[in-house]
Amino acid sequence: MRVAACGLRIFKRTTLAFFGLAVTLVGVAAQQRNPEEYARFLENRERVERMEVSRVVSALGLKPGQLVVDLGSGSGLFTRALARSVAPDGTAYAVDIDPALLKIVESSAKRSAIKNLATVLAAPDDPKLPQAVDVIFICDTFHHLPDKPTYARTLYRYLKPGGRVAVIDFTNDWPGGHDAMRYTPDDLERWMTGAGFARDQSFDFPKNSFFVIYKKASQ
Numbered sequence: 001m002r003v004a005a006c007g008l009r010i011f012k013r014t015t016l017a018f019f020g021l022a023v024t025l026v027g028v029a030a031q032q033r034n035p036e037e038y039a040r041f042l043e044n045r046e047r048v049e050r051m052e053v054s055r056v057v058s059a060l061g062l063k064p065g066q067l068v069v070d071l072g073s074g075s076g077l078f079t080r081a082l083a084r085s086v087a088p089d090g091t092a093y094a095v096d097i098d099p100a101l102l103k104i105v106e107s108s109a110k111r112s113a114i115k116n117l118a119t120v121l122a123a124p125d126d127p128k129l130p131q132a133v134d135v136i137f138i139c140d141t142f143h144h145l146p147d148k149p150t151y152a153r154t155l156y157r158y159l160k161p162g163g164r165v166a167v168i169d170f171t172n173d174w175p176g177g178h179d180a181m182r183y184t185p186d187d188l189e190r191w192m193t194g195a196g197f198a199r200d201q202s203f204d205f206p207k208n209s210f211f212v213i214y215k216k217a218s219q
Contacts, residue, residue, distance in 0.1 A: 035100035039075035039108075048077065051139070052206045057081045059203055059211070060135060060166055065089040067133040069158075072096065072141035076105035076117070082137065083109070083117040095120045095127045125151065132160045139168040140209075142188070143181040152195035159216045164200060165192070166213045173208050185210050 041047070057078070062068060062085040070079040073094035083092035094105040094117060102119040109117040122128045125146050127136075136155055145151045155165055167188060174182050189199065189212075197214035205211060 035098065035104060039101065039104045042075040042077055050206060051077075053078060053081050055205065056139075056168070056211070057085055059201075060085070060137065060164075060213070062086050062090075062135065066135065067091050067093070067131065067160075068135040069093045069095055069127065069129060069133050069137060071122075071127055071136055071138045073105055073119075074101055076108050078137065078139060079105060079117060080109060080112055080114055083114050087114075087116050090116060092117050093120050093129065093133070094118070095122050095129070097122050097124055126154060127158065129158045132158060132163070134160055134163050136163070136165045138166065140170070142167050142169050143178065143183055148183075148187075149191045149194055152191045152197070156195045156197065156216060161216065163216045164213055165197065165216075166211070168206065168209050168211045171208055171210050185212065188212065 060068075060082075062082065064086055066086045067090060068082045068086055070076070070082055070092065073079045073096050076094050079092050079094040083090075086092060094102060096102050096105075096119070099121055102121060105117070105119055109115075120128055120130065136159065142148070152165075159165070169183075169188075170178075171185075188210075192199075192214045196217050198217050199212065200215040201213040203211040
């Protein structure tokens with residue numbers, strides 16, 4: 001997806017989000033972005049440290065053999081870490097609406113000798129997953145999803161029984177130009193429970209973020 005996350009210069013996370021994963025999910029201003037420069041921006045050390053990638057992935061409690069999705073994969077920063085967590089028999093899907101970014105993900109996985117990572121070209125309103133999965137991970141992207149209650153129900157259909165959705169998004173300091181997209185953890189709770197999910201866990205990191213995991217309720 002042109003869902004990606006947040007070159008050549010280190011920006012504050014608010015700027016990162018504006019040009020990052022969430023914005024590209026719906027293709028806003030995506031044509032103006034150089035994918036290679038954008039990927040370098042996503043991979044800069046300051047951003048990696050700020051997003052606490054290892055800590056976030058550890059909190060997901062993934063197991064070898066599971067199927068996990070990085071919805072809004074961008075450069076694949078989180079996807080690579082997710083793939084390592086479910087190796088050797090599991091698969092991590094990098095899902096994005098930007099084909100150029102997906103090629104970058106493929107190249108980075110090859111350089112890192114990660115063989116259990118696959119890319120999926122999605123539609124703005126549907127991740128187009130090839131099969132039911134165990135976990136769908138969504139970082140700094142949910143606020144740009146179209147028709148959030150409907151999208152939550154779409155996610156539900158792509159999950160195995162007992163599958164989980166993990167959402168990380170902003171709390172107090174939202175990027176400029178995002179006023180119409182702001183929402184609260186209570187809003188997310190309403191959309192997710194309305195789609196058949198129950199809250200499973202919540203965390204107080206990364207900085208300026210809420211991090212909530214929802215579980216698919218028993219059918």
